[in-house]
Amino acid sequence: MKKIILIFFLFLGFSSAKAQGLLSERSKYTKQDTLRGSITPERIWWDLTYYHLDVEVKPDDKFISGKNTIKYTVLKENQTLQVDLQAPLSITKVTQDGKELKVIHDGNAHFVKLIKKQEIGNKESIVVYYEGNPKEAIRAPWDGGFSWKKDKNGKHFVATSCQGLGASVWWPCKDHMYDEVENMRISVTVPKNLMDISNGRLESVVDNGTTKTYNWYVNNPINNYGVNVNIGDYAHFSEVFKGEKGDLDMDYYVLKYNLEKAKEHFKDAPKMMKAFEHWFGPYPFYEDGFKLVEVPYLGMEHQSSVTYGNKYKKGYLGRDLSGTGWGLKFDFIIIHESGHEWFANNITNKDIADMWIHESFTNYSENLFLDYYYGKKAASEYVIGTRKAIENKATIIGTYNVNKEGSGDMYYKGGNLLHTLRQLVNNDEKWRMILRKMNKVFYHQTVTTQQIESFLSKETSMDLTPFFNQYLRDIRIPTLEYSIKNNTLSYRWTNVVDGFEMPLRIFIDDEPKWIYPASEKKELPLSSQQKQQFEVDKNFYVEVENNLKK
Numbered sequence: 001m002k003k004i005i006l007i008f009f010l011f012l013g014f015s016s017a018k019a020q021g022l023l024s025e026r027s028k029y030t031k032q033d034t035l036r037g038s039i040t041p042e043r044i045w046w047d048l049t050y051y052h053l054d055v056e057v058k059p060d061d062k063f064i065s066g067k068n069t070i071k072y073t074v075l076k077e078n079q080t081l082q083v084d085l086q087a088p089l090s091i092t093k094v095t096q097d098g099k100e101l102k103v104i105h106d107g108n109a110h111f112v113k114l115i116k117k118q119e120i121g122n123k124e125s126i127v128v129y130y131e132g133n134p135k136e137a138i139r140a141p142w143d144g145g146f147s148w149k150k151d152k153n154g155k156h157f158v159a160t161s162c163q164g165l166g167a168s169v170w171w172p173c174k175d176h177m178y179d180e181v182e183n184m185r186i187s188v189t190v191p192k193n194l195m196d197i198s199n200g201r202l203e204s205v206v207d208n209g210t211t212k213t214y215n216w217y218v219n220n221p222i223n224n225y226g227v228n229v230n231i232g233d234y235a236h237f238s239e240v241f242k243g244e245k246g247d248l249d250m251d252y253y254v255l256k257y258n259l260e261k262a263k264e265h266f267k268d269a270p271k272m273m274k275a276f277e278h279w280f281g282p283y284p285f286y287e288d289g290f291k292l293v294e295v296p297y298l299g300m301e302h303q304s305s306v307t308y309g310n311k312y313k314k315g316y317l318g319r320d321l322s323g324t325g326w327g328l329k330f331d332f333i334i335i336h337e338s339g340h341e342w343f344a345n346n347i348t349n350k351d352i353a354d355m356w357i358h359e360s361f362t363n364y365s366e367n368l369f370l371d372y373y374y375g376k377k378a379a380s381e382y383v384i385g386t387r388k389a390i391e392n393k394a395t396i397i398g399t400y401n402v403n404k405e406g407s408g409d410m411y412y413k414g415g416n417l418l419h420t421l422r423q424l425v426n427n428d429e430k431w432r433m434i435l436r437k438m439n440k441v442f443y444h445q446t447v448t449t450q451q452i453e454s455f456l457s458k459e460t461s462m463d464l465t466p467f468f469n470q471y472l473r474d475i476r477i478p479t480l481e482y483s484i485k486n487n488t489l490s491y492r493w494t495n496v497v498d499g500f501e502m503p504l505r506i507f508i509d510d511e512p513k514w515i516y517p518a519s520e521k522k523e524l525p526l527s528s529q530q531k532q533q534f535e536v537d538k539n540f541y542v543e544v545e546n547n548l549k550k
Contacts, residue, residue, distance in 0.1 A: 029402040035082075035109040036166065037352065037403030039178055042082035042111055046072040048179045049123070053171055056189035056211070057196075057231060059156035062148050064089075065131035066189075068172050074122045081112045081126065084168035084175035089132035091172060096126045108168060128172040135169050137161060140297035145169050149296035151233060151255050156194060158231040159295040159307065164352065164405065167224035178350040178446055180221040189213040190231050197230045197253045199305040200288045218304070219287040221444045223348050226303035230293045235259040241273050241290075244282040248273070249289035258294065258312070265312045266292060268334045275372035276339060276365065281436040284346035284443065292334065299333040301340030301362075308333055322385030326370055326378050339365030342439055350446045353398035355405040356472065357452055360396070360414020367419060376428075380539055383419045386412040387541065392475045397449065416541040417471040423505060423539050424467075425460055434459045466499040473497075477541070480504060480517060481548040484532050489524040490548050493517045505537040512537075521548065 034040075048070070055066030070083070085091055086108045094101045094112050102113040112126060135145035144165035149157045160170055168175040185203075188196035192212050200218035235256040241248040250269060254262040269292055277283060283290065288304040295307040298317075310317060310333035320327030343365070344358035364383070371379035394407035396414060425431045438455060449472070457464040470478060476495040483490050489508075493500055501518045509530050516522070526532050536544045 029399070029404070032107045032109070033402040033404070035106065036084065036175065038401040039176060040082055040109075042078070042080050043174060043176060043179070045074065045076040045078040045118075046081060046124075047075050048072050048174050048181050050125075051173065051181050051184035052187070053184065053227070054187040055171065055229070057158065057229065059148060059158050059191065059194075059231065062133050062136065062146070063131070064134055064146075064170065066171075067127050067129045069125055069127050070174070071123065071125040074118045074120050074124060077118055077120060079114045079118060081114060082174070083110045083112055083126075083128055083172050084108055084166065085110060085128075085130055085172040086135065086166070086169045089130055089134055089170070089172075092129045092131055094126055094128050096124070101126070110172075130172050137297070141300050147296050151296075152257065153233065155233045156191070156231060157233075157255070157296045158229070159297065160229045161295075161297060161300050161307070163225045163300065164403075166403070167227060170229075171227070173224050175224055177223060177348060177352060180223055180348065180444075180446060182221055184218045184222060184227070186216040186218070186227065186229075187213055188216075188229050188231070193233070194231050195234045195253070197232075197234065197291065197293045197305065199227055199303055220285050220303075222303050223345065223446075226301070226345055228300070228302040228305055228307065230295055230305070230307060232294070234294070237263060239270065241270050243273065243286070244277050245286045248283055248286055251289060251291045252293075253291065254294040261312050262294070265331065266334070268331045269338070271330075271373070272335050272338050272369065275369045276342060278372060279365070279368045279432055279435055280342045281439045284341060284439065290338075290341070292338075299337050301337045301344055303341065303345040306334075306337045306341070308337070310334070321389070322382045323388070324381045324385040326374065326382040326385075327366075329374060329378075330366075330369060332366070335366055335369050336362060339369075346439055346444060347442045348446045350448055351400050352403055352405045353400045354447075354449045355398065356396045356410040356414050357447065357449065359410040360418060363411045363415035364418040367415060380419070383415055384538055387416060390416070392477060395475060396472045413471065413541070417467075419539060420471075420541045421456070421460070421464075421467070423537065424462065424503065466497055467502060469497045470500050470502075471541075477543045478502065479543040479545055480536060481545050482534065483546060483548040484526070484534060487526045487528050487532070489515075489526055489532075489534065490521055491515060491517050491524070492521045492548065493519055494545075495543075502540075504540055504542070507533075507535040507537065509533050 050071035052069040057064050094103050104111040137143050137145035137147045140147045141161035144162045147159045151157045162169045166175045167173050186198040189211050190196050196214040198216040200216045203215045203217050206213040234253040236253050238251040241250050252266050285304045291305045293307050295309050298309045300307045315328045316332040339362040343361035349357045367379045367383040370382050390413045396406045396410045398404045398406035422431050453468050479495040481494050503516050
């Protein structure tokens with residue numbers, strides 16, 4: 001998201017759209033949008049298998065240079081390959097088998113003209129050399145790029161973040177979510193008095209004299225925006241978590257003067273791991289371990305290298321975004337960004353228009369963390385409390401093939417739609433098994449909304465098509481109109497899509513009861529002995545109006 005939840009800026013006086021820029025409403029898209037957001041003919045013919053990103057970072061000059069070795073398998077014959085890199089960075093040359101190749105530049109898309117015949121099934125590689133002063137993030141992670149900061153001791157404190165904007169803002173790659181690399185190496189050369197922390201496991205550190213090169217290896221598929229560079233004067237501590245798949249290394253890198261503070265505050269990390277393995281199944285990247293890395297911005301869900309900048313406070317920078325008090329029981333960034341390891345890094349959307357798969361489930365993971373440690377009532381109060389941030393001005397699903405995600409409601413509305421779905425399942429253990437099975441069935445895969453909808457419909461034994469059409473593709477809140485007259489409850493759904501007939505749990509004189517509304521009015525006889533006090537279960541994200549006329 002990863003990005004951090006954009007809608008949070010409602011609490012700071014900004015709309016989510018203004019906070020992110022990427023969410024600005026547009027009705028027209030450019031050729032560059034299509035080249036960035038679609039599976040072009042120059043992308044589809046080759047299957048990405050391996051990267052070796054080798055880059056030197058010069059913080060004094062805010063300059064980077066290096067190369068990326070891209071290995072791939074030929075799926076269809078083609079002699080043109082698309083590589084993405086955003087200005088002001090520039091490609092200096094591209095080679096295959098040592099021969100320099102012609103490159104046609106079209107904005108941020110670069111079309112490499114291959115000399116060697118690309119035969120189906122062959123395994124090939126190119127090397128892309130590049131350099132420049134990359135885009136500087138003005139307010140990371142929302143605008144993306146390099147954060148060039150300094151710590152309290154005046155030492156360089158540098159990090160990357162690029163969700164939405166794309167990894168090609170700082171390194172050349174196949175910058176589309178549909179095709180994840182199978183594994184990769186990341187080599188980062190930095191001034192010798194600093195460390196680089198990236199994804200995966202540290203293989204070696206090479207002393208070059210005035211610089212050091214940190215070599216990291218990622219042994220799992222990884223999406224491009226999950227790749228990161230974090231440079232600072234770090235201290236390191238670690239622990240071993242006894243997890244569902246055995247021993248999991250959990251490593252923490254923090255600025256040296258924050259070491260003791262972090263050792264206490266980061267106790268939320270193993271708590272998170274215990275709760276999320278319970279709800280979602282084993283951590284998806286045991287081979288690469290789990291890292292929490294301090295950065296000069298709020299934080300992001302970089303795979304196996306989750307970044308942290310919540311200033312060692314509970315909640316979101318010390319605030320409870322639900323307004324219930326429960327949000328101060330945990331460090332929001334540790335819990336939310338780590339939840340993305342299951343939803344974004346394990347299960348990844350193919351098109352950014354389906355970003356709700358990342359953000360809705362991860363927003364909901366905050367609820368489940370509370371459920372695990374504080375109970376179902378606390379979790380429900382938390383997620384219900386976040387509804388005040390839902391805007392319902394645009395749909396959660398974005399526009400396909402142009403790198404356009406949906407509205408910021410993918411966070412809180414998405415979390416509430418999943419909380420509502422839990423009520424419909426009405427069996428907490430079954431719901432937990434569905435979430436665990438989801439992470440198993442789609443393990444290390446890129447997926448579409450349709451795949452997730454079909455899976456949930458099958459596993460819940462319900463046709464959820466109208467449910468998802470209502471909450472993902474419509475901005476209206478389902479409204480139950482009702483009236484009680486002459487010992488009869490009359491009710492129906494309004495503000496709903498065709499076929500929306502979601503059951504609803506209600507209370508008559510505090511006694512729970514299920515009703516099955518539709519667009520047509522239905523009636524339920526009531527006992528004359530009852531007080532006939534009526535209430536809809538607040539765990540359902542709906543509105544209620546007592547105005548139904550006979």
